[in-house]
Amino acid sequence: MEAAAHHCGDERITALINDTRREGRVAPSMYMPIAAALAEEGRPIEGAGTLLVGWHWFIPLAEMIGSLSPDWQALTLDTLSEARGLCASHRFRECSLQFGYALANALTSLGHGQAALDAARTALSTGLRIERSGYPELRRTTAATALLLGQLYTGARKPSAGRRYITMAIRAIAGGGMAEPLATLSLATAYDALHVAYHAERLLPEALESAERAITQCRHLCKQYGQQFTTYLAGMLHNHADTLFSLGAYDDALPVYREALALQQQAGVVKVGAQALLGTYLGLTNTLLVLDQLDEAGAVATAGMDYALAEVRAGRHSVHLVFAKLLDVSSRIIFRRGLPQQALASSRMAMKLLSRARSAHLAERLRLASGVLTRMAECAFAMGNRDRARVLALRAIRVGEGGSVPLSDARAIFANAYRIVLDTPRITDEAVWRNLLPLVDGTLNSTNLNVLGELDAVCRCIGSLAEQVRKPVALVLATEIAPNSPLFGIIESSKPCQSHYVRAQTAAPFQELRDAAGVTACNADIDDTSLLLDRLRAMGQAAWSALPKEVTRLFTSSDSAIVLLCCDEAWSSFPWETLHTGEHSHSWLGMSHALTRLDSLPRNTRHFAPRRIGRDRDKTAGLIVPSTGTIASAGHLRHANTEATLTTKLLKELGFAVVPSPDGVKGRAARRSVFLNLLGETLALLHYAGHCESREGEQYLLCASEDGGREPSRVSARDLRELSLGHGGIAAHRIGLVVLNACRTGQLREFGGIREDIAGAFLHHVADSVIAHRFPIGDAAGSAFAVLFYSASSGGDVAVGERLCFVRRMLLLLGERVAPSFAQSWIGLVCYGNPYAELATRTTEDGGGDGSEDVVVGHLLDALGVSEHLTAARMTIAEALNEAASSTAWR
Numbered sequence: 001m002e003a004a005a006h007h008c009g010d011e012r013i014t015a016l017i018n019d020t021r022r023e024g025r026v027a028p029s030m031y032m033p034i035a036a037a038l039a040e041e042g043r044p045i046e047g048a049g050t051l052l053v054g055w056h057w058f059i060p061l062a063e064m065i066g067s068l069s070p071d072w073q074a075l076t077l078d079t080l081s082e083a084r085g086l087c088a089s090h091r092f093r094e095c096s097l098q099f100g101y102a103l104a105n106a107l108t109s110l111g112h113g114q115a116a117l118d119a120a121r122t123a124l125s126t127g128l129r130i131e132r133s134g135y136p137e138l139r140r141t142t143a144a145t146a147l148l149l150g151q152l153y154t155g156a157r158k159p160s161a162g163r164r165y166i167t168m169a170i171r172a173i174a175g176g177g178m179a180e181p182l183a184t185l186s187l188a189t190a191y192d193a194l195h196v197a198y199h200a201e202r203l204l205p206e207a208l209e210s211a212e213r214a215i216t217q218c219r220h221l222c223k224q225y226g227q228q229f230t231t232y233l234a235g236m237l238h239n240h241a242d243t244l245f246s247l248g249a250y251d252d253a254l255p256v257y258r259e260a261l262a263l264q265q266q267a268g269v270v271k272v273g274a275q276a277l278l279g280t281y282l283g284l285t286n287t288l289l290v291l292d293q294l295d296e297a298g299a300v301a302t303a304g305m306d307y308a309l310a311e312v313r314a315g316r317h318s319v320h321l322v323f324a325k326l327l328d329v330s331s332r333i334i335f336r337r338g339l340p341q342q343a344l345a346s347s348r349m350a351m352k353l354l355s356r357a358r359s360a361h362l363a364e365r366l367r368l369a370s371g372v373l374t375r376m377a378e379c380a381f382a383m384g385n386r387d388r389a390r391v392l393a394l395r396a397i398r399v400g401e402g403g404s405v406p407l408s409d410a411r412a413i414f415a416n417a418y419r420i421v422l423d424t425p426r427i428t429d430e431a432v433w434r435n436l437l438p439l440v441d442g443t444l445n446s447t448n449l450n451v452l453g454e455l456d457a458v459c460r461c462i463g464s465l466a467e468q469v470r471k472p473v474a475l476v477l478a479t480e481i482a483p484n485s486p487l488f489g490i491i492e493s494s495k496p497c498q499s500h501y502v503r504a505q506t507a508a509p510f511q512e513l514r515d516a517a518g519v520t521a522c523n524a525d526i527d528d529t530s531l532l533l534d535r536l537r538a539m540g541q542a543a544w545s546a547l548p549k550e551v552t553r554l555f556t557s558s559d560s561a562i563v564l565l566c567c568d569e570a571w572s573s574f575p576w577e578t579l580h581t582g583e584h585s586h587s588w589l590g591m592s593h594a595l596t597r598l599d600s601l602p603r604n605t606r607h608f609a610p611r612r613i614g615r616d617r618d619k620t621a622g623l624i625v626p627s628t629g630t631i632a633s634a635g636h637l638r639h640a641n642t643e644a645t646l647t648t649k650l651l652k653e654l655g656f657a658v659v660p661s662p663d664g665v666k667g668r669a670a671r672r673s674v675f676l677n678l679l680g681e682t683l684a685l686l687h688y689a690g691h692c693e694s695r696e697g698e699q700y701l702l703c704a705s706e707d708g709g710r711e712p713s714r715v716s717a718r719d720l721r722e723l724s725l726g727h728g729g730i731a732a733h734r735i736g737l738v739v740l741n742a743c744r745t746g747q748l749r750e751f752g753g754i755r756e757d758i759a760g761a762f763l764h765h766v767a768d769s770v771i772a773h774r775f776p777i778g779d780a781a782g783s784a785f786a787v788l789f790y791s792a793s794s795g796g797d798v799a800v801g802e803r804l805c806f807v808r809r810m811l812l813l814l815g816e817r818v819a820p821s822f823a824q825s826w827i828g829l830v831c832y833g834n835p836y837a838e839l840a841t842r843t844t845e846d847g848g849g850d851g852s853e854d855v856v857v858g859h860l861l862d863a864l865g866v867s868e869h870l871t872a873a874r875m876t877i878a879e880a881l882n883e884a885a886s887s888t889a890w891r
């Protein structure tokens with residue numbers, strides 16, 4: 001504030017500054033008249049400076065805004081906002097930084113995340129400009145603003161952006177300009193924030209390293225300057241312990257929690273704060289409970305509840321939520337000791353406190369209430385009151401459904417509720433299944449779904465679909481509602497639409513197969529792959545044997561050539577195609593069954609039909625093949641141009657008109673803007689061949705540079721979402737099939753039950769069906785895939801899912817007999833969405849391609865870059881084609 005006061009060389013102003021320094025604040029009746037008089041005297045800058053001097057006491061108010069009344073909170077925010085604007089209009093940029101940071105800090109404390117983010121961003125921009133203008137003394141506030149902005153980005157689910165700003169703060173602090181011990185404390189706080197951001201990105205080694213740096217810095221402060229920094233050290237230890245607990249390192253977390261609690265007790269609840277102290281009690285109790293140290297866990301929980309009770313009696317109701325959590329964990333301890341009646345009483349007290357915790361967010365209260373109700377259901381079940389247990393368990397599920405419970409949390413919360421409902425005598429009650437099935441398959445969200453109606457809609461869709469395809473329709477729901485306890489739901493149109501659950505005895509074989517498939521698929525450059533495939537075959541057989549018989553029956557039935565899979569994130573990414581029945585060396589499930597993954601059962605099935613892509617008036621195919629040799633960050637695809645030429649030829653033989661005319665968009669012309677404009681066309685089919693990369697957790701399709709350089713332009717899932725909502729954009733129509741012929745386009749990214757990967761974005765906003773690769777695919781193998789996919793049975797209509805079975809068989813045979821690197825390319829080939837869509841083709845009489853074996857062999861030789869004069873290669877490929885076309889050889 002000194003810089004603002006400098007403009008006011010007036011006795012009245014000097015007296016005002018002295019009073020403000022002495023009293024900490026002055027009444028508006030003192031500074032408002034002075035400001036008004038200065039403005040009337042034609043001295044507006046001095047008048048503005050007077051207001052700023054009078055208003056500066058709102059800055060410390062911002063730090064304690066959470067304890068103010070609503071009227072004072074509103075006044076503080078309005079004053080800080082007005083002061084920031086006043087600084088900007090009168091060029092008090094130094095003060096603008098101070099008021100901007102205080103405003104952002106206050107908004108953060110009140111939970112106004114986006115407004116705080118905007119305020120911090122503006123303040124930081126101002127602070128950086130001021131520093132460059134020669135005010136290094138403001139580096140402290142600039143660093144604090146950058147740190148706050150980083151923490152806000154981390155909290156807004158953008159931890160990579162958060163890390164950038166936190167790192168900026170660390171550089172500013174390390175650059176000097178701050179006196180000790182403030183510099184060391186700021187550095188420790190910044191490293192603590194960096195540890196939180198790393199943990200949010202699941203960069204766990206980096207997170208732990210940052211936490212250790214923060215604690216080391218803070219220990220140095222305590223050693224050099226005494227115990228005044230104990231509370232900071234305790235907070236950092238608590239955060240470190242929370243990270244260790246979430247990693248499952250309970251033995252390591254235990255001593256850290258104990259040290260944090262000892263330091264907090266030494267400092268006292270007044271300095272530490274009741275919320276922080278009770279949070280450490282809760283963390284320590286949970287850790288002891290997990291380690292089965294029930295006596296000590298009970299003692300710690302009791303001590304924590306004594307502190308909480310004292311706070312409540314003193315009228316400080318902000319601890320209601322953490323008090324309820326302590327009661328809940330106490331209930332679990334008592335229940336583990338075999339005292340269900342006392343545990344039930346503790347849970348009831350927790351529910352009463354939750355009803356009074358008005359300061360907490362509704363979603364958090366509902367999430368905790370779900371867990372408490374589940375605990376009450378367990379107690380009732382243990383006491384023999386099964387009807388009451390069932391009612392409480394279903395209520396727990398409904399309460400959680402009403403809150404924004406992330407699916408990963410929901411399954412953990414509801415695991416015992418599911419078990420209780422499944423174990424009650426009324427297990428055949430259809431309403432129970434109809435309540436549970438949609439929750440398991442992933443439709444749980446904040447809109448309080450009518451689960452009964454949702455399942456009715458699913459059954460009607462499956463029944464209608466079975467009538468259209470004239471075959472039974474089978475659907476498998478897969479989830480893991482408890483660790484190492486896979487649960488499968490089954491719906492069959494032939495039953496009719498009866499649903500039931502089965503459990504697998506162990507999850508180990510499925511995890512081993514998941515790991516083996518990833519290792520095998522990512523070693524495609526090895527010439528001799530037989531050992532990898534042998535290992536994969538053994539893992540696939542073990543996983544097949546671990547599946548319940550009710551599930552394997554669906555796959556072995558000759559009527560169920562297509563099976564729909566609606567799974568949670570883990571089971572969607574499970575390599576179902578590599579399950580091996582053991583009947584034949586090539587008896588992989590993906591060779592004989594068309595498997596498709598659905599991320600939302602009701603929405604997807606409503607769009608399902610055996611529609612023919614390009615059969616009617618619209619036979620337009622979009623083709624985009626970026627010239628990856630011009631992209632600096634991506635490897636050159638030698639076969640890309642060959643693929644573009646062959647794909648264009650094959651699509652035209654199938655009767656499609658390729659756009660942009662005459663043969664799609666390729667090379668430097670394949671820019672992001674061109675790609676997005678192409679999606680605005682009325683397309684029946686879209687084929688992309690190029691690179692996919694992941695940056696900061698987001699997936700991007702690489703396109704050629706927009707300005708002709710070597711840095712690529714990128715198409716993201718966000719682009720597709722925004723385009724689908726645009727006026728006159730692709731929301732008006734859906735593409736029948738999108739083929740993403742690029743590495744890892746089929747990998748999943750899910751947050752809170754919402755798909756955020758590139759294939760999911762196409763499926764939600766653009767297409768009915770998406771073909772993609774979950775693992776890397778080689779350049780030549782990708783080109784061969786395109787030829788095989790568009791050549792498959794070109795004399796008649798073939799469902800997309802069944803085409804993939806043929807392509808997988810051919811890629812494996814080509815790998816065994818012609819190109820060894822192809823042998824694993826089929827593993828990651830997946831279908832999302834409607835597997836019944838058919839590629840409409842033209843027969844010879846229509847003037848299209850004749851689909852003869854020689855034509856397909858010739859195209860494959862071109863794709864492989866093998867001379868067509870090599871008779872041995874031609875014969876080998878022809879034999880592979882004949883064998884792959886014979887489905888009986890693969891059952």
